[in-house]
């Protein structure tokens with residue numbers, strides 16, 4: 001099918017992931033409609049208004065009556081609108097539940113058999129993984145934050161729909177039209193530039209990472225391979241970037257040698273996530289991420305060197 005005949009709705013399409021996904025889909029000639037309240041960066045989609053195949057609707061995704069009116073015309077729906085991250089959800093608990101779960105539940109009740117959903121949740125649902133074991137898609141979910149719980153519950157609802165592909169994303173890094181500094185790699189690199197020092201609690205905590213461009217690539221791959229991926233949940237991360245926090249800090253120091261790393265013992269990190277992740281399932285269907293962690297770190301170092309304050313935070 002020619003892309004220009006495919007209609008795609010992206011909620012939260014002005015966000016960190018959404019602005020990058022929208023931009024690539026518009027470039028590839030899909031018809032893209034974004035619903036977003038523009039809570040953070042009002043200009044992250046400014047470069048797209050010039051295109052006939054792009055439209056922004058400034059609305060709240062919790063308006064299910066409105067969604068019901070428009071969903072019919074879309075082939076794909078990518079629901080990204082959410083309060084993202086544990087601290088933000090703790091601060092605005094009610095909004096976190098109504099946006100991250102209720103809106104998805106409401107959407108699931110008004111979609112049609114034609115709609116194909118591509119859903120993104122976080123692999124933070126794995127919470128605290130077992131020692132020396134990689135979490136795969138069958139590993140038990142035991143989210144340790146309200147954010148994690150709302151996203152796991154929403155994934156369950158989406159995965160019960162007729163047409164759906166769900167991704168459990170590793171911690172995303174890299175540049176976006178709407179930047180975030182709360183994501184671990186982005187945050188470490190920005191701090192490295194601003195303070196020339198990284199202070200690390202619980203240095204052995206393990207995490208997995210993926211570049212934002214590869215999240216975009218995974219969406220395009222899914223559109224092309226929807227039939228064979230339908231109904232499945234996939235981890236999405238770099239298999240060669242299962243790393244401890246201290247390992248990540250040392251990688252950054254390789255490209256920024258003056259960086260001082262100090263480890264604080266006996267202090268709890270507020271973020272208790274600790275797990276390695278297997279990405280074999282998505283690799284088996286033929287998807288391979290392209291951007292490695294080193295290139296992402298180099299990208300971020302350049303960005304923050306030139307503009308150390310280039311960040312619009314969630315909180």
Ligand SMILES: NC(=O)c1ccc[n+]([C@@H]2O[C@H](COP(=O)([O-])OP(=O)(O)OC[C@H]3O[C@@H](n4cnc5c(N)ncnc54)[C@H](O)[C@@H]3O)[C@@H](O)[C@H]2O)c1
Nearest residue numbers: 012014015016017036037039060061081082121122169172
């Ligand atoms: N960035 C990551 O590392 C990551 C990892 C896993 C999953 N995800 C998921 O991907 C999605 C997008 O994350 P992100 O990093 O782009 O976050 P983001 O905060 O940059 O984007 C969220 C967007 O949703 C919009 N929004 C929030 N509430 C809304 C509402 N009620 N109505 C309309 N729009 C609303 C915001 O204005 C914002 O543009 C989320 O669902 C998140 O859970 C992100």
